[in-house]
Amino acid sequence: MERRDLLKAGAFAPLVSALSVAAAANRRPGIEGQRQPDLGNGRFLNPVLSGDHPDPAVLKDGDDYYLTFSSFDAYPGLTIWHSRDLVNWQPRNAALQRNIGSVWAVSLEKHQGRYFLYIPVKAQPKNEIYVIWADHIDGPWSDPVPLGLHNHIDPCHAVAEDGSRWLFLSGGDRVRLSEDGLSVAGPVEHVYDPWRYPDTWDVEGFSPEGPKIHRHGGWFYMITAVGGTAGPPTGHMVIAARSRSLHGPWEQHPGNPLVRTQSAGEAWWSRGHASLVEAPDGSWWSLYHGYEAGFWTLGRQCLLDPIEWTADGWFRMTGGDLSRPIRKPRGGQALPHGMALSDDFSAPLALGSKWTFFRPAADEAGRIRLADGALHLAGKGLAPSSGSPLLLTAGDRSYQFECDVELAPGATAGLVLFYDDKLYCGLGFDAQRFVTHQYGIERARPVNPHGRRMKLRVTSREHIVAFHTSGDGGQTWRRFDRGMEVSGYHHNVRGGFLALRPGLYAAGPGECRFRDFRYRALGA
Known part of the structure; x- marks a missing residue:
């Protein structure tokens, strides 16, 4: 009996949902070697970037969108992806050329005309958070500058209402940055206790990480991942809090968690580590990662989920388990998506963007x-x-x-x-x-x-x-x-x-x- 027949018979029901199989069957062919999210009828199907693209860090820069991911032990690392519609993405240059260790979830920012990447690294003899900068998104990027932060991961750059610069860190902590963003200017302080899920849920661990700060409508919103990034398919989740000031206090979202895989029968597992971004038409979306059901081997893939702002100043995510086509954001320009993975080695080797x-x-x-x-x-x-x-x-x-x-x-x-x-x-x-x-x-x-x-x-x-x-x-x-x-x-x-x-x-x-x-x- 073939695997597809076993799926119909229910033998692999815990692994791959029928919704996921149907969605894959409807996927439009794209560039050789790259699954095509754009269905060509005003809708798209997740993932927007297939394969291993975890911990998305997105930057809206005028009409352009830039996106990068944890690159871990792959070098050149931190490939910058470019889009004008949030659905179709092209790889550009890799920002990190020198091996400084295993690169985890970064923060990609633009401040006063300069681009910054804050990079947490797992390395021996000690962990570190680095910063690199460039005057153009394609570089050249500076040599990594260590910030002396050895006990945290997942930095997020944020600018307060008074103009001060900060890095928010795992565990609900933060540290002030110098005016140029290239050093710390104070001690690490604890500012937020993340919402905690019921102890009856199947998760990997509390692990509050991946904070992302967004300012909208007079509020600062902090989005955090909890529950562990892998382990049980139901573990990883997205929670949120808000404050009128970046200095707190922080109020928990009454609808937490905003995203969570409810069962192994869904198309996407361990969904979390979210960022918010405004589309060309003014609608708002979230980018986060998840494992395709039954295919942990492909790594965490990049998912795009619409959100809605509610009358009480909160927001909710509306994509469900993301197994069905979703209406694309309007406006923008659809760039050619992805890249061919075949290589006849007749052109310079695409180190960083492909290899x-x-x-x-x-x-x-x-x-x-x-x-x-x-x-x-x-x-x-x-x-x-x-x-x-x-x-x-x-x-x-x-x-x-x-x-x-x-x-x-x-x-x-x-x-x-x-x-x-x-x-x-x-x-x-x-x-x-x-x-x-x-x-x-x-x-x-x-x-x-x-x-x-x-x-x-x-x-x-x-x-x-x-x-x-x-x-x-x-x-x-x-x-x-x-x-x-x-x-x-x-x-x-x-x-x-x-x-x-x-x-x-x-x-x-x-x-x-x-x-x-x-x-x-x-x-x-």
């Missing part, structure tokens, strides 16, 4: 050379675990990718589905043998009949993975005798808040050549 390294060294980009229609990638380490593989973000439940791979003498190379250095799978080869990657280790090594050059193909159909090889340039394909199931390659198993990402690696001496990388989404 990223996992935990790169300072000189990692020096491993790349484009010549003769190929990506020449210098080997590093002995396996993907030690080799900083080159990865991209996929947003499809089912997809296939392939590449022509030619080895340097003594090298090993291949294709991977990579969560982190302790959890990945894939297929590589040296001149004599294949190497099977599974569970983050290297396992079987059967004989390689193709020698130093072959085409490799990875197919992932709703977590069922198959490998194929070709020694004649793709004229004929041979199925490799090891299949895998990867539904457990995700945060609730491994931690880290990451996603399972396709990519390629080269290990050992010399430069391996990668030609004609092709990615395509597969239908249900």
Whole structure:
């Protein structure tokens, strides 16, 4: 019985809702490799950015909207996305070029004509919050400046009614900033006790985080995430409070929580970490993240939810579980959405906007050379675990990718589905043998009949993975005798808040050549 038939029979009812299946079936094809949210009939279907795009930080800048996400161990990091209608988004440049640690939820702001990114980092020997700035959204961005904040995450820049600048932090705390925003100007203080859910709810933990401050109609609104960002599908949620002054006191929203997944039967799980933004037509919307039901492996995806301001000066979110098409905000301009994930390596490598390294060294980009229609990638380490593989973000439940791979003498190379250095799978080869990657280790090594050059193909159909090889340039394909199931390659198993990402690696001496990388989404 096929998976779709099992779904109809109810065997996977806790995992994927019928609403989610119906919505996916109605999705309009978009740019190859990028799910298209715009349905072309005045409506859109979530997610607006598929795949791993967690902790959205949005900035309205005149007629333009800019958006970035937690990039964790992927570098170049903090890719800036651009839109003019809140539905269709294009990647621009990555703001963070140097590896400073695992980048969590940031604050993207513009103040007195200058752009700022406040960046919390998990790193050894201690955590830190940095700030970088630029006079243009595309950079160049400054070198990161540490603020000396080691005990908090998720900063949010806010300007008070008296013009003072502040960073609101996890746990209901805040700290004053200097006038230029590049240092702190006082001690951390506790200013807000977040609303608490009933203790009968299934959550991961209280974890008040991700504060976002918005000013509207004479009020400051603070939106906070509680309940934990993963764990049970019903855990993560959105709450709000308001005050006439940024200095408090803060009044809890009588309708808390404003967003929460009610059951595992919904299309989107663990919804939270919200920001508010005004659309071109004056309507208001919220961007937040959620896991697609049954697909933790794709990471937290970016969702767009309409809100309504109410007569008492509060607001409510109106999108429900977001499994159905929603009317688009009017006005603005629909830019081409997303980007193709295939790459023939004939143009400069899109580092940051498409390809990223996992935990790169300072000189990692020096491993790349484009010549003769190929990506020449210098080997590093002995396996993907030690080799900083080159990865991209996929947003499809089912997809296939392939590449022509030619080895340097003594090298090993291949294709991977990579969560982190302790959890990945894939297929590589040296001149004599294949190497099977599974569970983050290297396992079987059967004989390689193709020698130093072959085409490799990875197919992932709703977590069922198959490998194929070709020694004649793709004229004929041979199925490799090891299949895998990867539904457990995700945060609730491994931690880290990451996603399972396709990519390629080269290990050992010399430069391996990668030609004609092709990615395509597969239908249900």
